[in-house]
Amino acid sequence: MSEQVGILCPRCGCRHLEVNYGRHRQGYYFRKRVCRNCGKEVRTKEVAMGVAPACNTGTGIREL
Numbered sequence: 369m370s371e372q373v374g375i376l377c378p379r380c381g382c383r384h385l386e387v388n389y390g391r392h393r394q395g396y397y398f399r400k401r402v403c404r405n406c407g408k409e410v411r412t413k414e415v416a417m418g419v420a421p422a423c424n425t426g427t428g429i430r431e432l
């Protein structure tokens with residue numbers, strides 16, 4: 369659970385997941401990503417744990 373970036377598509381295993389929805393919720397940040405390769409929809413829930421790590425997406429995904 370330590371890695372919140374670099375999420376792999378559960379269907380095809382590629383890393384080309386585009387964020388098409390993102391919203392702050394109570395205590396966490398909800399995202400919906402769509403795989404560019406196979407179209408699989410992947411939902412993620414990012415929770416801040418203590419000290420927030422440096423914002424290092426490395427995937428070119430920008431916060432909306």
Ligand SMILES: [Zn+2]
Nearest residue numbers: 377380403406
């Ligand atoms: Zn995929």
